[in-house]
Amino acid sequence: MARTRYGTDRGLTARMFGTLFGLGLMYVLLAAVLYAFGFSAIFILGISAALLFGQWWFSDSLSMKAMRAVEVTPEQAPQLHAVVDRLCAMADMPKPRVGIADSDAPNAFATGRSPNRSVVVVTTGLLRRLNRDELEGVLAHELSHVAHRDVTVMTVASFTAILAGFMVRSAMWGSMMRDRRDQNTALIFIAVMVVSVIVYFVSYLLINALSRYRELGADRGAALLTGQPTALASALTKISGDMATIPTRDIRQMEAVSAFAFAPAVAGKREFTLEQWFSTHPPLEKRLAQLAKIAGELGQR
Amino acid sequence: MGFLDAVFGRRKPARPNLDSLFGIPSAAITVQAALDFVPTGRAAVAFRAPEGRAFADIENEVRALLDADGGPPVELAEDSLGFDWIVVRTDPIDVATAVTDAHAVNTSLVESGFGPQLLCSLVSFRGPDDRPLALIYLYKAGTFYPFAPVPGEREQRDNVLELQVRDLLHGELPMEKDLARWFAVWDAPGL
Numbered sequence: 118m119a120r121t122r123y124g125t126d127r128g129l130t131a132r133m134f135g136t137l138f139g140l141g142l143m144y145v146l147l148a149a150v151l152y153a154f155g156f157s158a159i160f161i162l163g164i165s166a167a168l169l170f171g172q173w174w175f176s177d178s179l180s181m182k183a184m185r186a187v188e189v190t191p192e193q194a195p196q197l198h199a200v201v202d203r204l205c206a207m208a209d210m211p212k213p214r215v216g217i218a219d220s221d222a223p224n225a226f227a228t229g230r231s232p233n234r235s236v237v238v239v240t241t242g243l244l245r246r247l248n249r250d251e252l253e254g255v256l257a258h259e260l261s262h263v264a265h266r267d268v269t270v271m272t273v274a275s276f277t278a279i280l281a282g283f284m285v286r287s288a289m290w291g292s293m294m295r296d297r298r299d300q301n302t303a304l305i306f307i308a309v310m311v312v313s314v315i316v317y318f319v320s321y322l323l324i325n326a327l328s329r330y331r332e333l334g335a336d337r338g339a340a341l342l343t344g345q346p347t348a349l350a351s352a353l354t355k356i357s358g359d360m361a362t363i364p365t366r367d368i369r370q371m372e373a374v375s376a377f378a379f380a381p382a383v384a385g386k387r388e389f390t391l392e393q394w395f396s397t398h399p400p401l402e403k404r405l406a407q408l409a410k411i412a413g414e415l416g417q418r
Numbered sequence: 419m420g421f422l423d424a425v426f427g428r429r430k431p432a433r434p435n436l437d438s439l440f441g442i443p444s445a446a447i448t449v450q451a452a453l454d455f456v457p458t459g460r461a462a463v464a465f466r467a468p469e470g471r472a473f474a475d476i477e478n479e480v481r482a483l484l485d486a487d488g489g490p491p492v493e494l495a496e497d498s499l500g501f502d503w504i505v506v507r508t509d510p511i512d513v514a515t516a517v518t519d520a521h522a523v524n525t526s527l528v529e530s531g532f533g534p535q536l537l538c539s540l541v542s543f544r545g546p547d548d549r550p551l552a553l554i555y556l557y558k559a560g561t562f563y564p565f566a567p568v569p570g571e572r573e574q575r576d577n578v579l580e581l582q583v584r585d586l587l588h589g590e591l592p593m594e595k596d597l598a599r600w601f602a603v604w605d606a607p608g609l
Binding site for chain 1: 423424425426427428429465466469470471472473499500501527532534535536537538556558559573596598599601602
């Protein structure tokens, strides 16, 4: 039996399991609150599920519109398509559509509800700044997101947060509409609101933690696919260094886009350590450290 | 890919399937008989060389091994997309030997743990008027597809010829059904 250099990262899997377990707990807690909420709960559940389903189903076209990206044919961008072709052949996955967004901010993202309906988009700023190997690394990172079905996973994961957000709002409306003299109902509404706020906050933290782990997973997948962790590290350094100075409002228009972008669409300095908890992407040092570790493993005989 | 792999954001690298490679020599006879394309005796193996000492060492060992049989020396070339190609030549022209050598390159890489880095293997033909044709084997899919650049034109493919070859070899080799996977290898060494 041939040996393999491409094992899985047990630590990362364990951390991801912990996060998913926490998110599952939030679902249970929310179900209990919904039960207390009574009849109108079904209505709220329906609306948030429909909303999220729509966002998932149309994720490719929605994100492309938000980024003002256009799909390009192999004739229009032969080099880009050639790299994607080969990465897909090596990974044995269906080839996603390829798009280019006319933006100077160097970034890339992948969305789509399934690997067969996915699109990988890079910005013109990215194409200008990166060399061949770095671009290959970034594309491999995005293809890893597609292969890992990150859009679907994150959509399911963000359901609690959206639902809890809806419930806070409806509980507020509910308590205003009803008869205030009925003390019991008012108390229930306040309790529902407090629990919903807590659920919203905790799921928000957990979703971001999950997103950071998915990013590390995609980095790992990309490094193993191309065998060039250092090229990916170099691309990350180039992009993250530039990112802080470039306003990227257009990327932030949609949460869903930010979650699968190559580098976080958050401008500004990172002095506040608590910010890490609210970030969708792991800090640069952490990503570079992981890539350095993989480079070491690949170099061993 | 399993459900758990999706949940945990990981993927097992695709493992190459080398068995079908030995179907090429008989397919070459079919192509020659039907379309008058003759093998050039060249075969090439393409892979993305990972960084680090380990792979460089293995690559050197493989080349030393292939050169030991006294035939024309193997060549190593890099294409414009950063992929390495090991090109084996046979003199006199012998497809079976070329395929065996290509297979040896693949097994060495797979056995040293670098199987996921393999991209494809290629066996080249020349037709009337020196028209080039290549039969390409995709390891991860385990399928073949033809590639025929139009001579003299920049990045033009002779799709009619390619489809002819596909239909001709349909019963003989597992041909790739998804045309989107028939990626072009314009500057492939050994073509």
